[in-house]
Amino acid sequence: MDTMAAIKQTFFQECEEQLAELESGLLAIERxxxxxxxxxxxxxxxxxxxxxAGAFGLDELxxxxxxxxxxxxxxxxxxxxxxxxxxxxxxxxxDGLADLVxxxxxxxxxxxxxxxxxxxxxxxxxxGDAAPAIEATPAPAAADQGDGPDENGxxxxxxxxxxxxxxxxxxxxxxxxxxxxxxxFRPKPELYAKANDALVLxxxxxxxxxxxxxxxxxxxxxxxxxxxxxxxxxxxxxxxxSIEESAVxxxxxFVTFDCELDVSTKAIEPSQATDTxxxxxxxxTDIAAMLAEAxxxxxxxxxxxxxxxxxxxxxxxxxxxMAQAAAQSSQQTxxxxxLDRVDRLIDLVGELVINQSMLAQRVTExxxxxxxxVAVGLDDLEHLTRExxxxxxxxxxxxxxxxxxxxxxxxxxxxxxxxKSVRLVTEGENCExxxxxxxxxxxxxxxxxxxxxxxxxxxxxYRVAAGKSEQGVVRMTAAHRSGRxxxxxxxxxxxxxxxxxxxxxxxxxxIDPDAQLSDGEIDDLIFAPGFSTASTISDVSGxxxxxxxxxxxxxxxxxxxxxxxxxxxGTTFTLSLPLTLAVLDGMVVTVAGQTLVVPLTAIVETxxxxxxxxxxxxxxxxxxxxxxxxxxxxxxxxxxGYREEEADxxxxxAIMVESENRTQSALxxxxxxxxxxxxxxSLETNYGHVFGxxxxxxxxxxxxxxxxxxxxxxxxxxxxxxxxxxxxxxxx
Amino acid sequence: MMQASEKDLSANSExxxxxxxxxxxxxxxxxxxxxxxxxxxxxLPHSPDYVKGVINLRGSVLPVIDxxxxxxxxxxxxxxxxVIIVTQVNNQSVGLLVEAVSDILTINAATxxxxxxxxxxxxxxxxxxxxxxxxxxxxxISLDCVLPQTQETAGxxx
Numbered sequence: 001m002d003t004m005a006a007i008k009q010t011f012f013q014e015c016e017e018q019l020a021e022l023e024s025g026l027l028a029i030e031r032x033x034x035x036x037x038x039x040x041x042x043x044x045x046x047x048x049x050x051x052x053a054g055a056f057g058l059d060e061l062x063x064x065x066x067x068x069x070x071x072x073x074x075x076x077x078x079x080x081x082x083x084x085x086x087x088x089x090x091x092x093x094x095d096g097l098a099d100l101v102x103x104x105x106x107x108x109x110x111x112x113x114x115x116x117x118x119x120x121x122x123x124x125x126x127x128g129d130a131a132p133a134i135e136a137t138p139a140p141a142a143a144d145q146g147d148g149p150d151e152n153g154x155x156x157x158x159x160x161x162x163x164x165x166x167x168x169x170x171x172x173x174x175x176x177x178x179x180x181x182x183x184x185f186r187p188k189p190e191l192y193a194k195a196n197d198a199l200v201l202x203x204x205x206x207x208x209x210x211x212x213x214x215x216x217x218x219x220x221x222x223x224x225x226x227x228x229x230x231x232x233x234x235x236x237x238x239x240x241x242s243i244e245e246s247a248v249x250x251x252x253x254f255v256t257f258d259c260e261l262d263v264s265t266k267a268i269e270p271s272q273a274t275d276t277x278x279x280x281x282x283x284x285t286d287i288a289a290m291l292a293e294a295x296x297x298x299x300x301x302x303x304x305x306x307x308x309x310x311x312x313x314x315x316x317x318x319x320x321x322m323a324q325a326a327a328q329s330s331q332q333t334x335x336x337x338x339l340d341r342v343d344r345l346i347d348l349v350g351e352l353v354i355n356q357s358m359l360a361q362r363v364t365e366x367x368x369x370x371x372x373x374v375a376v377g378l379d380d381l382e383h384l385t386r387e388x389x390x391x392x393x394x395x396x397x398x399x400x401x402x403x404x405x406x407x408x409x410x411x412x413x414x415x416x417x418x419x420k421s422v423r424l425v426t427e428g429e430n431c432e433x434x435x436x437x438x439x440x441x442x443x444x445x446x447x448x449x450x451x452x453x454x455x456x457x458x459x460x461x462y463r464v465a466a467g468k469s470e471q472g473v474v475r476m477t478a479a480h481r482s483g484r485x486x487x488x489x490x491x492x493x494x495x496x497x498x499x500x501x502x503x504x505x506x507x508x509x510x511i512d513p514d515a516q517l518s519d520g521e522i523d524d525l526i527f528a529p530g531f532s533t534a535s536t537i538s539d540v541s542g543x544x545x546x547x548x549x550x551x552x553x554x555x556x557x558x559x560x561x562x563x564x565x566x567x568x569x570g571t572t573f574t575l576s577l578p579l580t581l582a583v584l585d586g587m588v589v590t591v592a593g594q595t596l597v598v599p600l601t602a603i604v605e606t607x608x609x610x611x612x613x614x615x616x617x618x619x620x621x622x623x624x625x626x627x628x629x630x631x632x633x634x635x636x637x638x639x640x641g642y643r644e645e646e647a648d649x650x651x652x653x654a655i656m657v658e659s660e661n662r663t664q665s666a667l668x669x670x671x672x673x674x675x676x677x678x679x680x681x682s683l684e685t686n687y688g689h690v691f692g693x694x695x696x697x698x699x700x701x702x703x704x705x706x707x708x709x710x711x712x713x714x715x716x717x718x719x720x721x722x723x724x725x726x727x728x729x730x731x732x
Numbered sequence: 733m734m735q736a737s738e739k740d741l742s743a744n745s746e747x748x749x750x751x752x753x754x755x756x757x758x759x760x761x762x763x764x765x766x767x768x769x770x771x772x773x774x775x776l777p778h779s780p781d782y783v784k785g786v787i788n789l790r791g792s793v794l795p796v797i798d799x800x801x802x803x804x805x806x807x808x809x810x811x812x813x814x815v816i817i818v819t820q821v822n823n824q825s826v827g828l829l830v831e832a833v834s835d836i837l838t839i840n841a842a843t844x845x846x847x848x849x850x851x852x853x854x855x856x857x858x859x860x861x862x863x864x865x866x867x868x869x870x871x872x873i874s875l876d877c878v879l880p881q882t883q884e885t886a887g888x889x890x
Contacts, residue, residue, distance in 0.1 A: 351791040594775065640777030683776075686824045687786070687795040687879065691778045696786060696793045704774040704786045704793055 011052045012105045018045040030087045043072045058104045071126040184262040186234035191258035204251040212238040350679035356385045357700035397432035414453045421471040431478035434580035444550045448489045456491035490572035496565040498522045527551045588673040592642035595705045602710040604656040609649040635668045749835040753805040756870045766818035796827040804854040821875040
């Protein structure tokens with residue numbers, strides 16, 4: 001069943017895309033930027049989810065999607081006025097649908113009460129202004145695909161609603177729906193060709209209630225004449241009168257055009273009945289036995305006239321999946337690739353770059369003239385490899401749109417919870433970032449949005465009093481700036497209450513009561529561990545984590561976060577993130593004959609220490625005075641155990657770094673070689689974690705260099721007194 | 733744990749024998765991925781002294797263990813004539829610095845004798861048994877413990 005699981009996984013992947021499509025469509029409608037195609041797209045998204053869910057027997061999902069779809073269909077046919085409230089309901093229904101999809105996929109917790117309530121609201125909305133005729137036939141209406149091609153592979157299904165209504169429903173209002181329903185179902189070969197199975201449909205029908213199913217095998221030819229891809233069986237189904245005709249039609253919804261289907265009540269003799277007066281009525285279960293009697297291998301002719309060629313059901317499914325994929329690729333030229341393969345490619349290109357620079361170095365060493373053909377050829381190679389590297393990195397890059405869309409849901413929920421009216425404005429959703437970075441941005445961004453609404457925006461009455469519009473605005477923007485991606489989250493609220501922040505910081509012992517702090521420094525206090533401005537821990541943003549956690553997760557991504565706030569005008573958080581986690585901008589330095597890489601994100605500035613600036617502090621520690629403040633001077637060579645004697649600071653270079661909590665320190669190294677983009681290599685794969693080392697990389701000369709973990713080193717020196725390990729080690 | 737090296741040697745196994753400090757040792761050939769000449773390593777901070785550092789093995793970062801130091805001999809002063817045996821242990825690749833590869837042996841599991849009691853404690857941790865071949869004594873090494881254990885690495889730090 002691995003194939004089945006794989007197809008199901010594909011279905012869920014597509015669900016995510018459909019959900020995103022659905023949400024962006026609804027948001028466009030909310031902003032009144034929609035056209036008829038938008039609502040069609042929204043409808044198709046829900047319809048595709050429903051269709052797929054039906055195939056996998058996800059009944060809960062199907063039911064909800066169906067009601068949702070019905071309401072959307074009414075909106076599409078202008079039977080419902082698109083009001084603000086209706087769109088709000090649709091958005092919430094989209095959230096509910098997303099929950100159901102996730103529930104079906106991961107078995108995550110599901111708020112059934114909420115789903116049920118949404119379901120009820122949708123039904124009510126649909127019945128509200130609905131034209132009764134349309135309402136009575138939700139299934140066929142739903143099957144109408146509109147103009148656009150279906151993205152779920154059901155493309156050939158296209159039929160005219162009028163025909164159907166005229167043929168089957170024209171007489172419906174006159175009929176008293178009391179007599180038993182008789183359904184005549186005669187599949188065409190196309191039905192099987194599309195990987196549908198009559199048996200499955202019959203089972204579905206059986207689930208509706210009491211049914212009598214009989215099979216007509218009169219058309220089955222002798223085995224020698226049997227077309228393996230033909231369809232010879234037909235069925236007559238007699239149903240309990242209590243079963244709705246629409247429910248029956250719904251079962252056959254996806255095969256309407258691949259079979260002859262006739263639904264009528266018993267009062268009117270179905271036209272088919274006369275033709276098939278000489279039916280042999282045989283219970284379904286006996287057919288296999290009968291066919292076996294006819295000396296047919298049972299496995300090749302199961303209950304349904306499964307085509308006799310070699311496709312197993314799973315293969316048929318794969319074929320269907322492939323057809324579906326093909327149908328998709330014709331619309332959007334994308335392919336799904338396993339992330340591991342991309343990563344492998346990125347690794348290999350990394351090797352290529354290293355190899356190329358090694359080669360270049362050798363050529364220079366060999367004394368070959370710069371203008372010789374070899375050297376020129378190598379230059380071309382360098383350009384090519386850089387270009388390949390950029391292109392490969394771009395494969396992993398993904399637009400930030402999905403994460404931004406997720407935030408619009410957060411905004412809705414938090415706004416509901418806090419009773420504030422909030423509008424989310426997003427910009428630069430097409431900005432591309434490495435997939436891993438995007439995935440790890442979700443939590444910090446959620447937290448920041450919550451904070452912005454809960455703490456940033458004022459209550460509506462205060463806003464009005466301050467002369468602002470009642471509706472608060474949270475703005476989220478993404479942009480590329482000098483090789484990094486900048487994401488800003490801002491609100492137009494009251495700004496940071498600095499007096500209050502200061503008070504809390506003093507109260508919690510984060511700062512001294514008489515500390516002199518600039519406005520910026522006070523703002524930065526909210527990143528301090530254990531700081532929370534809300535006086536009560538609210539449901540919304542107070543979950544025991546604060547902005548310090550946000551800051552740490554951003555730093556773990558190699559990013560930085562900063563804050564700016566203007567009283568009465570709002571607060572802006574700015575995230576600066578690397579485009580990828582596979583490479584890093586580093587400063588290559590030498591220490592005790594070793595080459596090391598310091599991540600550029602940590603570096604504030606570099607300087608040459610002067611005699612008068614370096615002061616001893618205690619027996620072993622030294623500090624350096626930079627513009628009036630004293631920073632600890634950390635001798636990297638000593639710290640990493642590369643040498644035992646302290647370096648002479650006046651023949652060294654000090655690199656000012658900023659680590660967690662915005663504390664600054666100066667790292668003492670022997671010299672700076674230059675800045676370089678390096679490919680990050682894990683040390684953990686073959687060795688393990690090493691204190692003070694974040695990762696390794698391979699430099700142009702083919703040798704391994706370690707990348708410093710600045711935070712760990714700075715934190716390590718603070719507990720230096722208890723841990724003189726470098727001395728112990730060198731003695732050992 | 734089910735690495736080739738750690739499976740019980742089947743009836744006929746091939747071993748790679750090498751020299752350290754004048755003695756002969758061997759490992760199961762199935763755990764050996766590569767044999768290469770000594771290249772300068774990049775030392776790792778805070779590592780035990782038997783960890784020579786890391787080298788670039790076709791793009792991945794390979795730790796190199798001075799097997800002599802690991803077994804309690806005098807640390808090796810590597811020269812161009814020294815050899816790094818690249819082995820696969822518990823899904824990790826580890827390079828073993830040895831003096832020279834001396835032989836490839838085909839042995840029968842029955843010929844492996846238990847490690848004599850006289851051996852030092854260190855030796856008993858790393859040796860699975862000894863072989864007597866043409867009058868030579870060759871110790872069979874278990875590769876499981878050559879890398880510093882995670883706790884041990886941390887232990888040198890805190």
